[in-house]
Amino acid sequence: MDIFDDDSARHVTRTSVLHGADWFFWLALLSIVNSLIVYFYNTPNTPVALGVTQWLDGTNGGIGSAMSLGWLVTNILIASCLAMFGLLARKGSDIAFVVGIFLYVIDAFLMIGVQDLFGFGVHLLAIFFLCKGLLASRHLRENAVSI
Structure with a gap:
């Protein structure tokens, strides 16, 4: 007799899918918090920022200039797309997993472009957990029984 029955294994796999998808929400939330900190306190971006938002902030006039409200709204819309993927x-x-991971990998390469290697490491960690969620989702779908 197996320790795990089929329902228990399916529950564990479903939980893994949800945890992987939740990374999209965490990334969106941390990016929005970062954008708000940059907007209100005029500080440099943190490693949890998205590469595209760092690039937009840099084209806005550099780290020393204040972020305009339009750039803040743009950053929040970009982060909202991540939440939509989640x-x-x-x-x-x-x-949604595949497209979200693909766009996040492109964003990770932008982190190298803005020379934020610690942020690139954060991206790699997030990509790892997003891929775990995708693999769990594929496993759940492949082992699904249709009646």
Whole structure:
């Protein structure tokens, strides 16, 4: 007799999918918090910022200049796209996982472009957990039984 029955294994896999999808929400939330800190306190970006938002902040006039409200709204909209990928991934969309991971990998390369290697490391960690969620989602779908 197995220690785990089929329902228990399916529950563990489903939980892994949800945890992987939740990384999209964490990344979006941390990016929004970072953008608010940069906007209100005029500080440099933190390592949890998205590369594209750091690039936009840099084209805004550099770290020394204040971020305008338009750039803040743009940063929040970009982070909201990450949250949308998380919502779709939680509903079981493998395509949301794949597209979200692909865009986040591009964002990781932008982190190298803005010379934030610690931020690149944070991106690699997040990509690892997002990929774990994608693999769990694929495993759940492949082992699904249709009636």
